[in-house]
Amino acid sequence: MSKKVKYYYDTESLAYKKIKPKKGRKFGYAALFLLSSALFGFLCFVILLNTPYFETPKDRLQAREIENLKLRYEILNKKMDQLDEVLVSLEERDNNLYRVYFNSSPIPSEQRKAGFGGVNRYKELEGYDNSELVINTTKRVDMISKQLAIQSKSLDEILTLAKGKEKLLAAIPAIQPVKNEDLKRMASGFGYRNDPFTKIRKFHYGMDFTAKTGTPVYASGDGVVYKADNSMSGYGNLIIIKHGFGYETYYAHLSKYKVRAGQKVKRGDIIGLVGSTGRSEAPHLHYEVHKDGEPINPINFYYGSISAEEYIAISKIANQENQALD
Structure with a gap:
């Protein structure tokens, strides 16, 4: 399709003549088009930079x-x-x-x-x-x-x-205070038991070992004799050994002392003899273990003197709610 040709009427020649566009105007139109295109392209570029769909190498x-x-x-x-x-x-x-x-x-x-x-x-x-x-x-x-x-x-x-391991191991009360061959029986354990005098159920804070009067009683760990007298009510002739590391052991109802207060003893030393002094129904040793001032079950501390089978047997007896001897 040919480009439209525009004419104008020339009054001097009284005729129609073609209108010829000026060359400068063509260049102006072209420059304006290029400028607007550049601005539009720059605007699109800025918009793309701020959208997640366009990433620069740095992004x-x-x-x-x-x-x-x-x-x-x-x-x-x-x-x-x-x-x-x-x-x-x-x-x-x-x-x-x-x-x-x-x-x-x-x-x-x-x-x-x-x-x-x-x-x-x-x-x-x-x-x-x-x-x-x-x-x-x-x-x-x-x-x-x-x-x-x-x-x-x-x-x-x-x-x-x-x-201080060696001192600790030596101090822990780790053996029975009466040898098995000297025992008649283990009469009563740690826990609630019937009082032999009042017949009322009360807590028994140690273990009772029945044996003949005069049977040797052994220190269950190294320590120092803190008390060897009968000043504590109900215990009769009593020995208390302080072992250190918070441990103390009580040996009650003795017939005779073999140590004195302030004396150092070793585990296995004879410290007294079984008796029935104080609040006692028959010859026996009442034995307690204290840790940091609180009585604890002595049965957990016999690993140094009895076998596994003996431990099981004595545990069964100790856990029976029978009558205590003191």
């Missing part, structure tokens, strides 16, 4: 770095999971083996896993796209660091206790 690099950091945090958290398992195992052994062995109180779980109160320690990590991941991971690192510090301190304490 792609930053995105890869963020994903890489996320992966590293995930790996770090998995390693902390493994570290948590090791810590739990170590804490269990510390509380239930090491500290028990050395007669030290276990560290409460609340103390081991206590959080960090007060000021928000992680405020500077807030406000970012991945703040939750970073804050949670940082909290875990801080918590594990605290648990490790507590465990390290505990092991230092255990090490200190271990240095």
